Amino acid sequence: MAKPRDDRAWVLVLPVLLLVAFSALIPMMTVVNYSVQDSFGNNQFFWNGTGWFRELLDPATELGGRFFDALWRTLLFSALCLLIEIPLGIAVALTLPRRGWGVAVSLVVLAxxxxxxxxxxxxxxxxxARRDIGLLGAAVNGLGIDYNYAQDPLAAWVTVVAMDVWHWTSLVVLLCYAGLRAIPDAYYQAAKVDGAGAWAVFRAIQLPKLRRVLTIAVLLRFMDSFMIYTEPFVVTGGGPGNATTFLSIDLVKLALGQFDLGKAAAMSIVYNLIILTVCWVFFATTTRGQSEAVQGTAQGAGR
Amino acid sequence: MARIAFDRLAHAYAGGGGYALKPMDMVWEDAGAYALLGPSGCGKTTLLNIVSGLIHPSAGRVLFDGIDVTALPTERRNVAQVFQFPVVYDTMTVRENLAFPLRNRGVPAVAARARVEHVAGLLGLARDLDRRARNLGADEKQKISLGRGLVRDDVAAILFDEPLTVIDPHLKWELRSRLKELHRQVPVTMIYVTHDQTEALTFADRVVVMSEGEVLQIGTPEALFDRPSHRFVGHFIGSPGMNFLPCTVIGDAALLPGGERIALPRAYPVLQGRVELGIRPEFASLAPAGSQAGLPARLQRVEDLGRRRIARLDLAGQPFAATLPEGMPVPSEPRVALDPARLHVYADGRLTVGEG
Structure with missing residues (x-):
C-alpha cells in the first residue's frame, strides 16, 4: 500500500529546523567564518584564508606552540584519568554487594x-586541598610532605587528577555494576564446577561480559576528560604558570581573554575534529568485534 | 567415579516455606545412568545442586564413596554439571574452553592437550577445536559444557540440569543418543534432570520420580510403567497416564461405587484411607460390540495418536482412558475389558501389595 503523500508536512518540521539553525548551525558557521578572518576592534575583519590553521598546526609558531602544549597536557590528563578510573571502577564494582540492603546504600553513596x-x-x-585551611592540604603538609597546588605543578596535577577520579569513578562503577548484574548465575556456577578461582572467573567471564559497558565507559570518560574545563578552572585557573592549562582553558583565554576570535575559532574547530575523530576510531574498532559476534550467533542459530 | 549416597538429607531454603527436599536416604550407584524426573518445582534442581555442592543441605550428609563431602565446596568435589542454558567462555576457542577446568587445576599442558583432543573426538567436536566458542550453535555449546566435565579423568559424576531445553527438537534426539553412547564408553555416574518423560525413559537405566520434594519411586523404565509405586508416578509416566477408580476392596475383589465387582489377581487385607484401583490405558481395552464382558461406560471422544487410538470414557462417573483396538469400529455402547494381571490397588496414593 502506497503511503499518502502531502508536501505540506514539511511545514511541521520547520520549528525544529529553526531551533537547530539558531542553536547549532548559525553559531557553528559563525565560528567557521571567524576562523578564516583576522579581527580587530571596532568590528573590523580582514580575510586571512587558511592562515590561522597553518599557524595553529605548526609548533614553531607562537600559536602552534601553545596549542600543541595544551593538546599534550589534555591528552596526558585524559590518559591518567582513564588509567586510574577504569581499573578502579571495575574493582569497586566487583566488591559491591549483589543483594541485600547494602545495594541501595552503595548505589546512593556512589551517585x-x-x-x-x-x-x-x-x-x-x-x-x-588548600595548605592553610583545607583538610587534605593541611593534613598532607602536616605529614611533612610539601604540598601546594598553587605553586607546584606536580601538586596541581595530582589535585586535578584526584578531583576527576573522585568525581567520575562512580560513573564507571555504576556502568560496570549494571554489566556484572546482567551475567546469569549459571556462568558463576559453571566456573565453580570448573574449579576457576576469582582471577580466572574475572578473565573468562566478567571481563568479556563487561566489554560492552566498558566501551561506553571509556568513550564517555575520554570525551568528558578531554573537554574538561570547569573544575580545573575553579581549582587552579590553569596554573601554576600554564601547568594545568588544558585545551578548553587555553581556548577561553584566547577567545575571551585576548579576544583573538580568528585564532580561537580555528583552534576550536581543530579541537572539535580531534574529539570526533578519536571517538569514531575508538567506537569503530571496539564495535567491529561485536558485530562479528552477532553474525556468528546468527550463523550458529541458522545451522 | 563414585557411589553417591544421601544420609538423612533434607533441605529448606532460607526464608521459610517448609522443606524443598523432605528428609531422604538414597544411593546413586557408581556408573549408573539416572534420570531425575518430576514436574517443575518438585526439588529436582535443588537435589542436583546439593550433589554438586552449589547448595549446602540444611540437614543430613552427602557421601562420595563413603567419604563425607557435605562441607566441601563445588570446586573440590570432582563433579561436572551441564546447565539448562549453554555456558561457554565467549572469548575462548573450543579448545581453550575444554582445557579451562584442567588449566584451573594445574594439569600440565601436554597432558591437557591430549585429554582435550580425546574428549573432542568423543563429542564430535574435533573439527571445531580452533573455532571461537561463541560462534557455535546452542547444541554445540551444550556439547562444550559436557566436554568440560568429561576432560577431567577424576570426575565422580556428571550432572545434567535439563540440558536440552534450548536445543532444536531434531537435534535433541541426536544429542540424547550421543549421551547414551557416551555413557557406554565412559562409565561415569550420570544424573539427568528433566520434566520430559521421553527424555528420562530413553536416557536412563534408572528413573527417579520426584514430587513436592519427595522421591516417590526409583526404578527401571519398565518398573515405573508396570508397577508404579505411587499414584503420582502412574499418572505422571505414560501418555495418557494411569487410570484411577475409587473403589472398596474386600479380599480379592474390588467393588466400584456403581456396584460392579472386579476380580483382583491377589487378595488384600483390610485397607484404610482412600482406596483406588489403578490400571494403565494400555491394559484396558474396549470390548467388541455385542460382548457382555467388561464394565459399561460412556464414550466421550476418541483420540488418534497415530500408532494407536485412545477412547476417552466416563466410567462410573470417573474419566477413564482405554485402548481402542486396531480395526475395531467405535462402539455405540462401549464396555471396557481390564487385564486382571495389570490391576493395582492404591491406598491413600501408595501401591498396596496383596498376598498370593
Whole structure:
C-alpha cells in the first residue's frame, strides 16, 4: 500500500529546523567564518584564508606552540584519568554487594559525586586541598610532605587528577555494576564446577561480559576528560604558570581573554575534529568485534 | 567415579516455606545412568545442586564413596554439571574452553592437550577445536559444557540440569543418543534432570520420580510403567497416564461405587484411607460390540495418536482412558475389558501389595 503523500508536512518540521539553525548551525558557521578572518576592534575583519590553521598546526609558531602544549597536557590528563578510573571502577564494582540492603546504600553513596554541579566540585576541592585551611592540604603538609597546588605543578596535577577520579569513578562503577548484574548465575556456577578461582572467573567471564559497558565507559570518560574545563578552572585557573592549562582553558583565554576570535575559532574547530575523530576510531574498532559476534550467533542459530 | 549416597538429607531454603527436599536416604550407584524426573518445582534442581555442592543441605550428609563431602565446596568435589542454558567462555576457542577446568587445576599442558583432543573426538567436536566458542550453535555449546566435565579423568559424576531445553527438537534426539553412547564408553555416574518423560525413559537405566520434594519411586523404565509405586508416578509416566477408580476392596475383589465387582489377581487385607484401583490405558481395552464382558461406560471422544487410538470414557462417573483396538469400529455402547494381571490397588496414593 502506497503511503499518502502531502508536501505540506514539511511545514511541521520547520520549528525544529529553526531551533537547530539558531542553536547549532548559525553559531557553528559563525565560528567557521571567524576562523578564516583576522579581527580587530571596532568590528573590523580582514580575510586571512587558511592562515590561522597553518599557524595553529605548526609548533614553531607562537600559536602552534601553545596549542600543541595544551593538546599534550589534555591528552596526558585524559590518559591518567582513564588509567586510574577504569581499573578502579571495575574493582569497586566487583566488591559491591549483589543483594541485600547494602545495594541501595552503595548505589546512593556512589551517585552522590555525580549529582554535584561541576563548579561546586571545583570549589570543594579548591578548599579541601588548600595548605592553610583545607583538610587534605593541611593534613598532607602536616605529614611533612610539601604540598601546594598553587605553586607546584606536580601538586596541581595530582589535585586535578584526584578531583576527576573522585568525581567520575562512580560513573564507571555504576556502568560496570549494571554489566556484572546482567551475567546469569549459571556462568558463576559453571566456573565453580570448573574449579576457576576469582582471577580466572574475572578473565573468562566478567571481563568479556563487561566489554560492552566498558566501551561506553571509556568513550564517555575520554570525551568528558578531554573537554574538561570547569573544575580545573575553579581549582587552579590553569596554573601554576600554564601547568594545568588544558585545551578548553587555553581556548577561553584566547577567545575571551585576548579576544583573538580568528585564532580561537580555528583552534576550536581543530579541537572539535580531534574529539570526533578519536571517538569514531575508538567506537569503530571496539564495535567491529561485536558485530562479528552477532553474525556468528546468527550463523550458529541458522545451522 | 563414585557411589553417591544421601544420609538423612533434607533441605529448606532460607526464608521459610517448609522443606524443598523432605528428609531422604538414597544411593546413586557408581556408573549408573539416572534420570531425575518430576514436574517443575518438585526439588529436582535443588537435589542436583546439593550433589554438586552449589547448595549446602540444611540437614543430613552427602557421601562420595563413603567419604563425607557435605562441607566441601563445588570446586573440590570432582563433579561436572551441564546447565539448562549453554555456558561457554565467549572469548575462548573450543579448545581453550575444554582445557579451562584442567588449566584451573594445574594439569600440565601436554597432558591437557591430549585429554582435550580425546574428549573432542568423543563429542564430535574435533573439527571445531580452533573455532571461537561463541560462534557455535546452542547444541554445540551444550556439547562444550559436557566436554568440560568429561576432560577431567577424576570426575565422580556428571550432572545434567535439563540440558536440552534450548536445543532444536531434531537435534535433541541426536544429542540424547550421543549421551547414551557416551555413557557406554565412559562409565561415569550420570544424573539427568528433566520434566520430559521421553527424555528420562530413553536416557536412563534408572528413573527417579520426584514430587513436592519427595522421591516417590526409583526404578527401571519398565518398573515405573508396570508397577508404579505411587499414584503420582502412574499418572505422571505414560501418555495418557494411569487410570484411577475409587473403589472398596474386600479380599480379592474390588467393588466400584456403581456396584460392579472386579476380580483382583491377589487378595488384600483390610485397607484404610482412600482406596483406588489403578490400571494403565494400555491394559484396558474396549470390548467388541455385542460382548457382555467388561464394565459399561460412556464414550466421550476418541483420540488418534497415530500408532494407536485412545477412547476417552466416563466410567462410573470417573474419566477413564482405554485402548481402542486396531480395526475395531467405535462402539455405540462401549464396555471396557481390564487385564486382571495389570490391576493395582492404591491406598491413600501408595501401591498396596496383596498376598498370593
Amino acid at each position: 552522590l559525586p555525580l549529582l554535584i554541579p561541576w563548579n561546586v566540585v571545583g570549589t570543594i576541592w579548591q578548599v579541601f
